[in-house]
Amino acid sequence: MNDVSAFQLFIGVILANNFVLATFLGLCPFLGVSGRLDSALPMGIATTFVILVASICAYGLNILLVMLNLEFLRLISYIVIIASAVQLVEMVLKKYSPTLFRALGIYLPLITTNCAVLYVAVNQTSNNFSFVQALSYALGGGIGFTLALVLMASVRERLQLSNVPTLVQGTALSLMLGGILSLCFMGFAGVGG
């Protein structure tokens, strides 16, 4: 896995191994925030940013932990780092874009419990990614997440105009849509690393 080029990783994680549709990560915001396009896009970008920050921090932290022979503290320290990164993003957003801050509301602190963020940190450690590989994987993962979120939101906005039987409305419908999107993304299998 280590000899895969950074670019291959980047493309692969956007399309073939898309976080939401192929690896099942970050499904809560995928089902929760994908109702409207104008909240899906900022959410995706905020998550991408957190993933990037967390990945960089986790990379440095892992070197430190290996140096001190404290690998068993990995999970605990990663989650603390991620929580801090989310706090940082929150503070930055509050200062520079209060409108966006209010629009994201409760979903912003919930990025902490987005499994995609922790997955990136854990995955780059277990695969021994180099710094450049880790960075491109994190960025690609974030972009893939945003892509899935935006696609889903667009479909759901359209669906609001159509006449759907009341029985299937809600989560069941979103899951079916997710399944169809996931089928489409299976067509990318084999692209990238």
Add this chain to the structure above:
Amino acid sequence: MSTSTTLEQFMEGIWKQNPTFVMVLGMCPTLAVTTSAINALSMGAATLFVLVFSCWLISVMRNIIPKEVRIATYVVIIATFVTVVDYAIQAISLKLYDALGAFISLIVVNCIILGRAEAHASKNTPLNAMLNATGVGIGFIIGLLSLGVVREVLGAGKLFGVSLFGANFQPWVVMVLPPGGFFVLGCWLLIFAAWERRKQKKESTQ
């Protein structure tokens, strides 16, 4: 809280507040590791262990933990137990460890556990908290199994690794692939919604 509700609290997690079908929580492991029944069962068991013990510890410490940093404290407690499970599974079965992959570590961010900690364990006695957590954990196992069994039978023609239909069975491979997870869970939710509606109709005609 009276004693009669203790059993109710236990049952609530299994049926009325089932984490998978009613609350729709913890979706990521639900869909990702249910490609076979045995994976689903072990994932459920690991989550149950973490859930029960972290709820117990949080409930014991509920009067010491300052309100402002409670979430961070919960997360650290949960991460501790997940680390225990992570190393335990690695020691018991390396094959299972590889099959579940990063999703063992990802139990930390399972919203069911944090949700239980915040909504129940932080307000109840240790015994009650453990009971409730066990109920929710079993409910989660039921949810995982109902997906894992369907996906394994349709997608591989097997159940717990035992071949069911003989050699001529053409497996429905898409069911063990990612889209299958979405479809099977969607169908389960549809079935439950239809059932709920029938029940309501019956009640309104009576």
